[in-house]
Amino acid sequence: xxxxxxxxxxxxxxxxxxxxxxxxxxxxxxxxxxxxxxxxxxxxxxxxxxxxxxxxxxxxxxxxxxxxxxxxxxxxxxxxxxxxxxxxxxxxxxxxxxxxxxxxxxxxxxxxxxxxxxxxxxxxxxxxxxxxxxxxxxxxxxxxxxxxxxxxxxxxxxxxxxxxxxxxxxxxxxxxxxxxxxxxxxxxxxxxxxxxxxxxx
Amino acid sequence: xxxxxxxxxxxxxxxxxxxxxxxxxxxxxxxxxxxxxxxxxxxxxxxxxxxxxxxxxxxxxxxxxxxxxxxxxxxxxxxxxxxxxxxxxxxxxxxxxxxxxxxxxxxxxxxxxxxxxxxxxxxxxxxxxxxxxxxxxxxxxxxxxxxxxxxxxxxxxxxxxxxxxxxxxxxxxxxxxxxxxxxxxxxxxxxxxxxxxxxxxxxxxxxxxxxxxxxxxxxxxxxxxxxxxxxxxxxxxxxxxxxxxxxxxxxxxxxxxxxxxxxxxxxxxxxxxxxxxxxxxxxxxxxxxxxxxxxxxxxxxxxxxxxxxxxxxxxxxxxxxxxxxxxxxxxxxxxxxxxxxxxxxxxxxxxxxxxxxxxxxxxxxxxxxxxxxxx
Numbered sequence: 001x002x003x004x005x006x007x008x009x010x011x012x013x014x015x016x017x018x019x020x021x022x023x024x025x026x027x028x029x030x031x032x033x034x035x036x037x038x039x040x041x042x043x044x045x046x047x048x049x050x051x052x053x054x055x056x057x058x059x060x061x062x063x064x065x066x067x068x069x070x071x072x073x074x075x076x077x078x079x080x081x082x083x084x085x086x087x088x089x090x091x092x093x094x095x096x097x098x099x100x101x102x103x104x105x106x107x108x109x110x111x112x113x114x115x116x117x118x119x120x121x122x123x124x125x126x127x128x129x130x131x132x133x134x135x136x137x138x139x140x141x142x143x144x145x146x147x148x149x150x151x152x153x154x155x156x157x158x159x160x161x162x163x164x165x166x167x168x169x170x171x172x173x174x175x176x177x178x179x180x181x182x183x184x185x186x187x188x189x190x191x192x193x194x195x196x197x198x199x200x201x
Numbered sequence: 202x203x204x205x206x207x208x209x210x211x212x213x214x215x216x217x218x219x220x221x222x223x224x225x226x227x228x229x230x231x232x233x234x235x236x237x238x239x240x241x242x243x244x245x246x247x248x249x250x251x252x253x254x255x256x257x258x259x260x261x262x263x264x265x266x267x268x269x270x271x272x273x274x275x276x277x278x279x280x281x282x283x284x285x286x287x288x289x290x291x292x293x294x295x296x297x298x299x300x301x302x303x304x305x306x307x308x309x310x311x312x313x314x315x316x317x318x319x320x321x322x323x324x325x326x327x328x329x330x331x332x333x334x335x336x337x338x339x340x341x342x343x344x345x346x347x348x349x350x351x352x353x354x355x356x357x358x359x360x361x362x363x364x365x366x367x368x369x370x371x372x373x374x375x376x377x378x379x380x381x382x383x384x385x386x387x388x389x390x391x392x393x394x395x396x397x398x399x400x401x402x403x404x405x406x407x408x409x410x411x412x413x414x415x416x417x418x419x420x421x422x423x424x425x426x427x428x429x430x431x432x433x434x435x436x437x438x439x440x441x442x443x444x445x446x447x448x449x450x451x452x453x454x455x456x457x458x459x460x461x462x463x464x465x466x467x468x469x470x471x472x473x474x475x476x477x478x479x480x481x482x483x484x485x486x487x488x489x490x491x492x493x494x495x496x497x498x499x500x501x502x503x504x505x506x507x508x509x510x511x512x513x514x515x516x517x518x519x520x521x522x523x524x525x526x527x528x529x530x531x532x533x534x535x536x537x538x539x540x541x542x543x544x545x546x547x548x549x550x551x552x553x554x555x556x557x558x559x560x561x562x563x564x565x566x567x568x569x570x571x572x573x574x575x576x
Contacts (some may be wrong), residue, residue, distance in 0.1 A: 048536070054562040061569035068532060069546045078533040195454075200453055 001046040005190065011090060011116055012036075013194065016042045018114060018195045023030045023085035026110065028072055028102075029092035031056050033065030071097060088114045091191075094149045108143040108148055112170065116193040119174070121154030121186045138177070139190045162196065171195040205284030208240040209264035211275070211306060215378055215473060216339055222300075228325025232314070234303030235339050236436045237297040238259045241289035243344065247544075248576035250293045250345040252336065252362035253277060254353030257428070258485050260304040263291075265294035277354075279559040286568035291576060292349065294568060297336050299360075301484065303326040303477030310411065310477045322408030327483055329356070329363045329491045337368055349574050351510075352376035354556035356484070359491050362531065366493055369509040374574055375420075376513045376567075378558035381527035382501050382534070383492045388522060391431055395424035408479055417478045422469035424481055429468050434519035434552035449537060450468040501534040511541040513570045517555035517561060518548050543570065 012035055019025060023045045027036050030049025042184035048066045052059050072077075073096070087110030094117050096102050106113035117140040119125075124197070125135035134144040142148065153161075155174065162169055174181045174189030179200040181189040214520050222230045238261050243250060255276070264281035267273040268362045273388035281287045281294055298306035301324060306420075309324035316323070340348070351372050354360040358380025365375040384392070399405055402420030407415050438461060445460040456461040456522070497503040512535055525546050535542045547563045550553035 048542075054545075054548070058562065058565045058569055061543060061545075061566055061573070066541055067541050068542070068544045070529075070544075078529055080537060083536070134206050147407075 009178050009180045011176055012038045015039065015088060015090070015114055015116075018171060019043050019045060019086055021129055022046070024083075024159070026050065026079070026084045026087045028087065028089040028106070028117070029095075030060065030065070030067065033060035033063045034068060036065045037063055037066065041184070062132065068087050072102070073098065075118050076099065076105040076109050081108055081110055084110045088112055090114075091118065092117050093117045094151045094153070096097065097150055099181070100165065101163070103161075103196075107167065113196040115196065116191060117153075119148075119155050119186065119189050119192045120152050120189045121156060122176070123187050124190070126187075133140050137190065155189065155192045158194070159191070162194075166199045168197045168199040169194055170197050205409050206282055207278065207438065208282045208289055210266040211238050211240065211262070212266045212267075213238050213261060215305070216342060218338055220336070220338075222331065222335055224298050224325050224331045225328040226326035230300065230307065230325065233335060234305075234311075235297055235300075235307075235335065237295060237339060238263065238265070238275075239296075240294045241292055241342075242313065243293040243574060248349060249291060250295060250340075250343070250348050251287060252340070252351045252361075252364070253281065253287075253294060253296045253355035254257060254315065254332075254351065254364075255296065256279040256353070256355040256357050257481075257488070258472070259357065259398060260302065261296040261298040261306070262304070263294065277557065279557075280564065286564045286573075287352070287565075287571055292571070295339075295343070295345075297339060298331045299327070299484070300335050300488070301480055305479040308410070308477065308562075309479035309483065319409075319411040321411055321480075324479060324483065326486060329360050330367055331403065332360060332487075333363045333367045334361050337371070340371070347371050347373060348376035349576055350376050350571070352378070353380070354378040355380060355553065356491075358487055358523075359488070362493065363491070365508040365510040365512075365522060366505065367490050369507050372510045374513065374570075375510040376570070377528070377531060378515045379517055379523050379528075379553060380514075380531070381523045382494065382530050384488055385527070389521075391427060392489055393424050395427050396482055396485055398423035399482060402478075405478065408482075410478070414475070418473045421473040421478045422466075423479060425472035425476075426465040426469040429465060431522045432553040434521065434550060436519060436550050437552055437554075440550065441443055480527050502537040502554070505531075505534045505540075506538050508535070508538065508540060512543070513567075514542065514544045515556070515566065516544075517551070517553070519550055520553045520555060523552040 023042050025047040027049045030051050033049050035198045036047035050068050051068050052071050055069050076140045087106040093115050128135040173193045174185030175191045216235050219232050234462050235536050262275045264278045270354045283290045298304045302308045303310050309320045313320045351361040351364040358377040361375050362377050365372045372467040399420035402417035404415040405417040442461040447457045494501040494504040514528050516525035545566045
């Protein structure tokens with residue numbers, strides 16, 4: 001997933017607000033480690049990133065970010081229950097096959113989970129489909145035939161899944177570009193962020 | 202790429218230690234000598250020292266060449282030097298030959314002062330921890346209070362890990378490459394076959410072959426041939442040798458038929474020509490015994506709780522002797538203890554030997570990690 005500078009900033013700022021100071025954070029698909037750097041600088045978190053791509057792993061090392069080169073499709077089996085305060089996945093959930101499994105694992109390994117993803121229900125995407133084509137936008141920059149994304153879902157879909165799987169939405173933020181969207185985000189937001197926990201039994 | 206070069210001509214140095222060394226096996230070395238090399242310059246505060254620990258057949262000769270031997274490059278010369286990933290412009294790098302070795306450090310082929318004869322079968326069993334203790338004394342003497350990093354591959358990686366446990370305050374970064382928290386059952390099995398090859402060689406004479414003026418060449422050769430198979434991957438061997446025939450046709454004899462046979466024989470002969478059989482036996486035993494979790498009922502997390510260093514681990518995809526799974530065991534145990542740790546899993550076709558090669562991602566990762574070590 002290509003991230004533009006703008007997206008990174010508002011995505012990161014929200015996550016930084018949600019994360020408690022000095023927390024232990026695991027970032028799944030951490031790229032070059034810039035989110036963890038941001039959280040270390042702003043919230044003094046103790047972070048680890050998981051990344052599969054060799055060049056990004058080296059970039060993390062250059063950026064002094066703790067990085068573990070592990071393939072997420074293998075799951076988080078080596079991690080202990082509640083080992084982290086937060087498990088974060090920024091703009092990667094849509095690129096992973098085992099969506100349910102990953103969400104469950106995030107909330108096993110982390111006390112809370114933070115995820116962000118492109119909202120396929122965004123009105124421009126709907127216009128595109130109405131015109132007969134798969135959406136291509138800043139947040140969905142790839143063509144249908146070369147996209148790394150494998151799961152296509154809206155905010156409404158995601159919240160339904162959470163409800164069905166005992167996952168509590170603790171906080172939500174939705175954006176169109178860098179503008180916060182309060183009204184009808186499933187229609188007007190291109191990116192959604194969620195802070196998630198286990199629904200109390 | 203940064204311009205990089207060799208450390209140039211190097212000269213081994215020696216250090217004598219008169220104080221007895223108590224060994225884990227219960228044995229005692231009344232005195233010992235270490236042979237070592239250094240590259241780069243120790244800074245005034247002694248904060249830029251990196252110890253490089255060698256593997257089974259390695260030595261103190263990590264980098265550079267000997268003046269009279271142009272082909273004598275150190276075994277990790279591609280990593281260590283000015284401008285190289287372990288940059289000798291920044292770091293003071295130390296390589297030390299382990300006790301029980303055969304490259305100048307006190308070992309079974311040295312004279313036992315008590316008898317005036319070579320140690321041979323009288324040389325005590327040595328462990329990875331004993332090596333660490335003996336090297337700590339050299340660090341004292343060199344004025345190195347704390348290593349900026351202790352680095353090693355394979356057995357050397359185990360030794361780097363042992364440093365972080367035995368002297369937690371003396372290691373700032375533990376760099377554990379192509380290693381494992383213990384040998385696997387299969388690893389021990391391979392070692393045992395190699396040892397039996399040596400022990401049953403008629404020229405072994407119970408380890409006192411020096412007295413008989415012979416060397417158990419056949420056993421040592423077989424041990425090395427077996428070892429070599431396990432250091433490579435099936436793919437690497439297939440790629441390098443395939444089913445290539447020496448004579449282009451089947452000769453129906455026991456001389457070299459396939460090129461892989463020629464390669465193994467060459468490696469075996471070469472090794473038997475310079476390596477000491479007793480050192481091979483002792484070193485494979487040290488590998489077998491290495492088990493930091495042994496005193497913790499097999500609980501690696503508990504065993505690593507003492508470590509204070511930051512860690513860097515690397516493994517290689519086709520390494521079946523020290524597989525990535527084994528490195529991950531160390532990673533997860535360190536995470537449990539909330540240590541700072543990074544781990545890279547390098548795609549490489551070269552098996553266990555990959556750690557000695559200059560795979561670009563591997564070296565870029567090492568370079569990045571070393572660059573961020575403050576001295």
